Amino acid sequence: MIRIGLTGGIGAGKSTVARVLTERGAYLVDSDKIAREVVAPGTPGLERIVEAFGTGVLADDGSLDRPALAAIAFANEENRLTLNGITHPLIGARTTEMIGAAPADGIVLQDIPLLVEGGLAPLFHLVIIVHADVEERVRRLTGQRGMGEEDARARIAAQATEEQRRAVADVWIDNTGAPDDLEPVVGALWDDRLVPFEANIRSGTIAPAVAVDEPWGPDAQRLVARLWAVCGGLAATIECTSAADSSVRVVVPDADSAHKLAEPLREGGFPQAAAGSYGSADPFRPAAITMDVAAG
Template sequence: MLRVGLTGGIGAGKSVVARRLAERGATVVDADLIAREVVEPGAPGLAAVVDEFGPGVLTPDGALDRPALGAIVFADEDRRRALNAIVHPLVGRRRQELVAAAGPDAVVVEDIPLLVENGLAAGFPLVIVVHAPESERLRRLIDDRGMAEPDALARIRAQATDDQRRAAADVWLDNSGPLVDTEAAVDDLWTERLAPFEANLRAGIRAPRPPRAVIVEPDPTWADQGRRLLNRIRHVAGDRLIRADHHGSTSVPGLPAKDVIDVQLVVADLAAAASVAGELGEAGLVRLPDRWWDVDQDGIERDKAMCVNADPGRAVNCHIRPVESPTWRDGLLLRDWLRAHPDAVREYAELKRELAAQPHSSVDEYASRKTPWVNGALARASEWAAQVGWSP
């Protein structure tokens, strides 16, 4: 099973995307529909809302008067929090029931309007944000839903900003144009990413990668992608992690690299490494079945666990090392030394481009050709660390 979070601001058109995903085969769990279900007449949720806000939020026939309640909560953040404290736990429990009922090969899309606001992004291996400019969202709310402009603006402004949503988004889906364009984008997303992601995750296999090293220009979003990945891993691993870091070339601003996010997890011992690795499917990662080794500068071999991406849209290497291994420290030292030395970044970039352009049969061969430079860089970095008092 693959769980996907779907969100977007009011009026952005999440329902259009959710409907198209359902047509392609996704199981859509709609938080708005559940939110209505848990406050239907006779439900404990409705009784709790009336206790908090009074009988004025009921219609004459005893149903929830949504416009009346909305006028209260969208004008007062404290009252909105009070409503959320009642409804969100009820919605969460019902969501979990519906997800559990989906099949083992399902792509479950959880349509959650306040996914970002409620800090839920880390619970999903992939988050889709549906976007439209505020002016278009405002027009839709006024023209299509009959809202007064002040009410529409209040609802828009009560939600997360575009920047906050973009920070949570693995997929930023523009829904400001014609319907046919949005549907085509959803179709491509399903075919090229979501369906194979689920199949890879279920089978426990890595998504395909280029057989040889391909160096790309630095992507300013690599840091945000690393943060999202680490948040997902922390959500799964919890206090078993001694530390978790984005390291490797994509963690160094301005450094060309293979488009792979490398993260390093440090845990108590090999048993903890195996335990964490076995659970990272919840974060979209699968464990490599082979036996992997680290070799430190003294030539001592030490085990590590290794997880990689099932997602064809984002290559990831997740190295899980016991705290007794010195290798994790070296990775952080090299990262921080490069961040502090622009000349070394340029030197390393030139070498990477040169080696990638040479004939090589595999990424491993490319990596082995870099080893002399990396070892020399670590020696320089160690001198720098002693001078400046660096510690990981």
């Protein structure tokens, strides 16, 4: 199984990319849909929200009146934390349940609008960012969604910046152009990268070395962050020793920790090549990882 994080600014076309990938066979976990499900009428989530904020957050049909809730929940920090304390565990539990139901060879696509803002990028094998120029996004939001221009620009400004998104992007899809331009790009991503990557992880295969368009330098920080997410408390230090070819050194406190990390590393996209040596299962981004036991 491989987990792919998908995100992008409002109006960039993230849902279109999700549609193309699910048509190819991706297993979609839509965080917005889950967030609505856990507070639907009759759910414990909605009941707890009413207990916390009163019946004024309900619409006439008994469903959640989201604008009314937002006006209360975001009026102060205490209310916001109360709301998050209710919804976040429910969303997390449902997300875990859905991922657990995915097939063993699944390519799980998690559509998360606030992936960048939430610092979630290291938790995924790959992060796909869908991008479009600001003016194109404003045009789509005002023309296709009927949003006022001032509101559209305010929503765009409140989200992560292009620089912040580029910092976490393993795949950058520019969707500024015509809709027909997008499908072949996403299809090639599925065929050439995602399917082989998942197969390599499942079989514990290191991808053959390939020439890359640019050195790993810009990606080194992402690689180290991803390894920290995989290794957690079992690693003492993780450092990039050569950004040019993505060489990373992982130091563990003892041999037992090294043994325990072999399977998590494989599942995280870094199969073992030999004792103390791991590589990347990603066919588009090779990496060489050395694991050492701390002296003494």
